[in-house]
Amino acid sequence: MPLPHLDHTFDYGIPDALDGVAQPGVRVKVRFAGTDRDGYLIARTPGTNHTGTLAPLRKVVSPLPVLTPDILELARTVARRYAGTSTDVLRLAIPPRHATAEKAVLAQPEVAPERVPAPPAAVAAPSAAHGAAGTGPTTGRASPPEPAAAVGQEPLPDPTGAQVLLGPDRLAHWADYPGGAAFLRRIGAGESPRAAWCALPGRDELAGTEHPHWALATAVAVLAARAGRRDAIVCVPDARDVATVGAALDALQVEHVVLTAEQGASARYRRFVRALTGRTHVVIGTRSAAFAPLPNLGLVVCWDDGDDLLAEPRAPYPHTREVLVQRADMAGAAALVGGFARTPEAQLLVADGWARSLQADRAVVRARTPRVIAPGEADLAREGDGGRARIPATASALARRALARGPVLVQVPRAGYLPVVACARCRTPARCGHCHGPLRLDRPDAPPQCRWCGRHATAWACGACGATAVRAMRTGAGRTAEELGRAFPGVPVTVSGRDGGVQDRVPGSPRLVVATPGAEPPADGGYAAALLLDAALVSNRPELSAGVESLRRWLRAAALVRSSGDGGEVMILGQGAPVPVQALVRWDPVGHAGRELGERQDLAFPPLVRLATLTGGSAALASMMRHLRLPADAEVLGPVPVEDQAGMKEAGDEEILRTLVRIDRRAGDDLSVALAQAQAVRSARKEPGVVRVRVDPDQLW
Structure with a gap:
């Protein structure tokens, strides 16, 4: 059952006709609250604590035990870790039954089981190269065993x-x-x-x-x-x-x-x-x-x-x-x-x-990675007017040199043509007259369109100054490809991303490949060079993981470029945050992760603390906080209004609020249990409104 207060097992009787097939792990049909429900048989016992007459199993859907003890234990552990229900985790873990596919697989001959040797026991004293710390008070994780003899070379x-x-x-x-x-x-x-x-x-x-x-x-x-x-x-x-x-x-x-x-x-x-x-x-x-x-x-x-x-x-x-x-x-x-x-x-x-x-x-x-160039403000100022361009003269010259040897990758953080526009006169962000959502341009000859409701603002006028023209505030991959096509006549331009479709591969011949993060196609023989545009757009966002995410995107794109020994070069443009940019220049993700972890330790941010967000309407969130019995050292932050409330309909016309709760990670399971119990109380009392609980979310606002 998906309801939090029903996240436990129930006892049913096993009819004689089902005794042979009603084994732990099988799918069953049971009667619950007057309705036939799907379920899993967890275990068989000779007796029950139930005082009344047990309802019988209605049906064994399939004799195949799809829920193994290991997956059940994993589902319960994950549900406890994320303050959820086992039902929700099992929905992710076990796909819906397909009878024809099941019969086809079971009709195939079985594979003879392998003789698996028992894993060697861990030694008491760790070696210098592979020593393992014991289970500490901060994690509760088991330590890996110590090394034994190496594998032989025989097949x-x-x-x-x-x-x-x-x-x-x-x-x-x-x-x-x-x-x-x-x-x-x-x-x-x-x-x-x-x-x-x-x-x-x-x-x-x-x-x-x-x-x-x-x-x-x-x-x-x-x-x-x-x-x-x-x-x-x-x-x-x-x-x-x-x-x-x-x-x-x-x-x-x-x-x-x-x-x-x-x-x-x-x-x-x-x-x-x-x-x-x-x-x-x-x-x-x-x-x-x-x-x-x-x-x-x-x-x-x-x-x-x-x-x-x-x-x-x-x-x-x-x-x-x-x-x-x-x-x-x-x-x-x-x-x-x-x-x-x-x-x-x-x-x-x-x-x-x-x-x-x-x-x-x-x-x-150093031998395996490309040369990374990060021109600073002083370097670009020496170029004069050309240095103030989105793609300065230095970057254009690098691309021209590289095109003589192969393809050049251009990474653009945003898809689309002009994903964000503003008033051309006063630069006030352009908003939809119907829902006040941000406007975008999909083509140079198209009217602005709302990113929230999809309406076309054919008669748009600035609310601040009355002007009707718009200008670009953010440039997407489509507009970038158009500009590069004009700057490099005769050079093929390929777009890989949401609008043009993600390309699987590109040939090793000279061409410009404009791609959004994650859509960069590999090139035959590797790219001769790469330009990483608008670095500030991804690295200076007001988000906890902005630096980590920007470095991850840049490294993944730069990894497609040939090594420095083969002439591979990467130039990052747009004045990104200095810490991730320098980590890219040095190709030092470990040092960057260590620095990030140290800063989060000082600021009490995840993963050094367990943090949960509670999001919902004001009334539902207030009732959730009344039922929440937090550990003594838990800290509550908020509630505060959610900045982007588009598409969040849980509270009807109420304002959507968000509360943060954080606690030392050693007490993280206590926080998750308290959150799950509060959700169960609200569910049992049928209190209105939905509160979305996320433990260690990827976004905090």
């Missing part, structure tokens, strides 16, 4: 009949990372090392085909888990990354399935059942893959954990990284949290001793 049998070999040629993909080969050997030996990985840019060759280095290194880590006869989960932000990892696994001949929420009902459920029944041992996908019911989990991988696509938009809003961390703890599995950048959350795993930092030496980083 190990795979249930599919293929031969898995973890030899020197495979370990070479991790040779640039001190401790990388030992990390793989420990995974193959059945141990559970955990690492926060800063991946190098570039591409590696395997069997005559090039693959992104990060994808091939990830595939080798999965291969190590399979060498140890254990299962693996790889979670990435989007479908393009899924395809990239899938191609790397295919190159290593590692059988796998793709599991994403965007698949059709039949395809998703078929892959889910294959994982559940042991017919596959490697699952890659987006958020939903984090709950894949692999029975012998040995490795979890979260790539680019700072991408907001890994934050679930549905209640209770869990983050994929945290789900995988919980799974690694529960299953005693190895973990790899990687990306070109490093988030404060991943750095905290290192600071707590839960994971080890896995990064290349500075000499290797």
